[in-house]
Amino acid sequence: MAAPPTGDSIALLERFVAALAARGIVSEExxxxxIERTDRxxxxxxxxxxxxxxTDPAYRALLLRDGTAAAEQMGVSMAGAPPLGVLEDSATLHHLVVCTLCSCYPRMVLGYPPHWYKxxxxxARxxxxxxxxxxxxGTVLPDGVGVRVVDSTADYRWMVLPQRPAGTEGWDETRLASIVTRDHLVGVALPSAA
Amino acid sequence: MTFQPGQPVRVKRDFPELRGPCHIRTPHYLRGLDGTIERPLGSFANPEDLAFARPAAKVPLYHVRFDQPSLFNEGAKGDTLLVEIFEHWLEAR
Incomplete structure (x- = not known):
C-alpha cells in the first residue's frame, strides 16, 4: 500500500513538474x-x-473493428490516448484482462483502475x-466456455464486450447499460438481468 | 510485416535484464515459449528505446495466442492467453 504523500514527496513532485515544464516536455496546464479528463x-x-x-449491429461491428472510433462516437475524446481494443465474449469464449507488467487499463472509457487490478x-494469478x-x-462460466486471458503488455488498452444476458429481451440501451459494471468490462464477472 | 495470422512463432529466449538497464514489454513467463500469431496490431515506437529517450523506430506489434496450461503446467485444457508482443521478440518455428 502506498503511504500518503509527505511534504518531502510533494516538494519533489513540484520540482519534477517544474523541470519538465522548463524543458518544454509537459506543462502544468x-x-x-x-487529470480532469481522467476524473471525468x-x-x-x-x-x-x-x-x-x-442493440445496434453496426455499432457492434465498429466497436470490435476500431474501439477508439467507437468511443469517439460516444463523445469520448480519445486524442492522445492509446488505441482501444475490444474483445468479444461468445458462447464458447470468455475474456479476462490483466496487465502483468504494470497496470495498463482503458482509463478513457473505464476511469481509474480499481486497487485490486494493480x-x-x-x-500474477x-x-x-x-x-x-x-x-x-463468484464467477461461474457455463460448461464448454474457454477462458482467454488478455495480458495487456504494450500499446493497446483492452475492454471486454460481454454477452448480452438472457432475460433482457426488449430492454432499451439505458436499461441495458444499468446492468453493466466495471467488473464485467475487465472480465472478472458476468452481467445478469437480475 | 513479417508474420501472418495463424503462423506458429516462438518468443525469443533472451534476458536483456541480465546485461544491464533495460525496459522490456515481453513478460518473463513467455520467454522461449511457443505461440501462434492471432493478428497484427499495427506498428508502434519501440518502448525499449522510448523508455531511455532514444530515437525509437516503429516496430510491428502482434497479438500472439498461447496455450495457457502449457505455460504453467496447470490450468484447464483449451484455455488460452493473448499477449501483445513486438516483432523483434518473435521468431518463426
Whole structure:
C-alpha cells in the first residue's frame, strides 16, 4: 500500500513538474487537463458502449473493428490516448484482462483502475490460475466456455464486450447499460438481468 | 510485416535484464515459449528505446495466442492467453 504523500514527496513532485515544464516536455496546464479528463471518465462510458453494441449491429461491428472510433462516437475524446481494443465474449469464449507488467487499463472509457487490478496478486494469478481467480469472484462460466486471458503488455488498452444476458429481451440501451459494471468490462464477472 | 495470422512463432529466449538497464514489454513467463500469431496490431515506437529517450523506430506489434496450461503446467485444457508482443521478440518455428 502506498503511504500518503509527505511534504518531502510533494516538494519533489513540484520540482519534477517544474523541470519538465522548463524543458518544454509537459506543462502544468496539460497535466491539469489530463487529470480532469481522467476524473471525468468512469465505467458508465464503457457500459453505454456495450449496451449500444448489444442493440445496434453496426455499432457492434465498429466497436470490435476500431474501439477508439467507437468511443469517439460516444463523445469520448480519445486524442492522445492509446488505441482501444475490444474483445468479444461468445458462447464458447470468455475474456479476462490483466496487465502483468504494470497496470495498463482503458482509463478513457473505464476511469481509474480499481486497487485490486494493480495488485501483485491479481497480476500474477490471472495468467496462471484464471479459473481460480474467477471462482473467487463468484464467477461461474457455463460448461464448454474457454477462458482467454488478455495480458495487456504494450500499446493497446483492452475492454471486454460481454454477452448480452438472457432475460433482457426488449430492454432499451439505458436499461441495458444499468446492468453493466466495471467488473464485467475487465472480465472478472458476468452481467445478469437480475 | 513479417508474420501472418495463424503462423506458429516462438518468443525469443533472451534476458536483456541480465546485461544491464533495460525496459522490456515481453513478460518473463513467455520467454522461449511457443505461440501462434492471432493478428497484427499495427506498428508502434519501440518502448525499449522510448523508455531511455532514444530515437525509437516503429516496430510491428502482434497479438500472439498461447496455450495457457502449457505455460504453467496447470490450468484447464483449451484455455488460452493473448499477449501483445513486438516483432523483434518473435521468431518463426
Amino acid at each position: 496539460e497535466i491539469a487537463t489530463q 471518465a468512469s465505467p458508465e462510458i464503457g457500459a453505454r458502449m456495450v449496451a449500444r453494441a448489444w 495488485s501483485a496478486a491479481y497480476r 490471472a495468467v496462471r490460475d484464471p479459473r481460480g481467480v474467477l471462482a473467487e469472484w
